[in-house]
Amino acid sequence: MSRSMNRIGHLYFDLDHTLWDFEANARAVLWELYEETKLGAVLSVTFDAFLGHYSTVNEALWDRYRLGQLGRDEVRYVRFRDTLTALGMPDSAEKSQLAERLDAEFMHRAPRQTRLVEGAIELLESASVRYRIHILTNGFPDTQNLKIDGSGLAPYIEHRISSADIGVLKPDRRIFLHALRKAGAKRRDALMIGDHLVADIIGARNAGIEAVYFNPEAKPHPEKLRFEVRRLQQIGDIIGV
Numbered sequence: 001m002s003r004s005m006n007r008i009g010h011l012y013f014d015l016d017h018t019l020w021d022f023e024a025n026a027r028a029v030l031w032e033l034y035e036e037t038k039l040g041a042v043l044s045v046t047f048d049a050f051l052g053h054y055s056t057v058n059e060a061l062w063d064r065y066r067l068g069q070l071g072r073d074e075v076r077y078v079r080f081r082d083t084l085t086a087l088g089m090p091d092s093a094e095k096s097q098l099a100e101r102l103d104a105e106f107m108h109r110a111p112r113q114t115r116l117v118e119g120a121i122e123l124l125e126s127a128s129v130r131y132r133i134h135i136l137t138n139g140f141p142d143t144q145n146l147k148i149d150g151s152g153l154a155p156y157i158e159h160r161i162s163s164a165d166i167g168v169l170k171p172d173r174r175i176f177l178h179a180l181r182k183a184g185a186k187r188r189d190a191l192m193i194g195d196h197l198v199a200d201i202i203g204a205r206n207a208g209i210e211a212v213y214f215n216p217e218a219k220p221h222p223e224k225l226r227f228e229v230r231r232l233q234q235i236g237d238i239i240g241v
């Protein structure tokens with residue numbers, strides 16, 4: 001454990017892609033929907049093509065959401081419609097209905113999935129002995145609560161802070177300051193852990209909070225970071241548990 005970690009008392013975890021395995025959970029639901037809607041036969045596309053286009057469209061929409069260019073409902077409405085467009089389906093009433101059905105089913109099923117990132121429970125289990133643990137997420141409280149409660153994370157989590165609470169998203173420093181206030185933590189008591197370089201890591205830094213970048217794919221980046229790990233297990237060494 002590094003010396004300055006001694007005074008840390010609060011761990012703030014991002015949820016999606018950090019503790020809750022967003023990729024694996026989304027993929028499982030998309031596979032169910034691909035099978036049930038017979039998309040392979042209807043559009044002559046493989047599941048990998050469906051998944052690939054969906055991921056590309058979805059990520060681009062979320063980037064725009066983070067920048068405040070799109071609302072939540074627009075992201076929802078557009079992502080499957082644009083995926084079907086990318087797969088070559090012409091505009092029609094049938095396409096709109098299919099997009100709406102895919103979105104409704106996805107929204108219902110995805111947050112009920114329970115796959116966690118490898119090592120998540122073990123890390124929370126050992127960290128909870130010494131630290132107070134909170135979730136700080138840009139996701140929406142209704143869906144994030146389903147994920148936390150369904151996947152076994154709940155017993156370790158004291159405060160669940162959502163950007164929706166105050167209407168600003170990470171990396172806006174106000175959401176980090178709100179998170180500190182809510183748990184009664186000081187900047188120097190807190191450590192943020194997340195997979196998004198800008199939202200989680202730069203955001204925390206701008207709020208004066210130390211952060212650990214969870215970068216499982218070792219994506220290259222230009223930032224000089226004090227703490228970066230590829231596996232959650234490595235965080236135990238940083239926080240001394």
Ligand SMILES: [Mg+2]
Nearest residue numbers: 014016017195
């Ligand atoms: Mg994340």
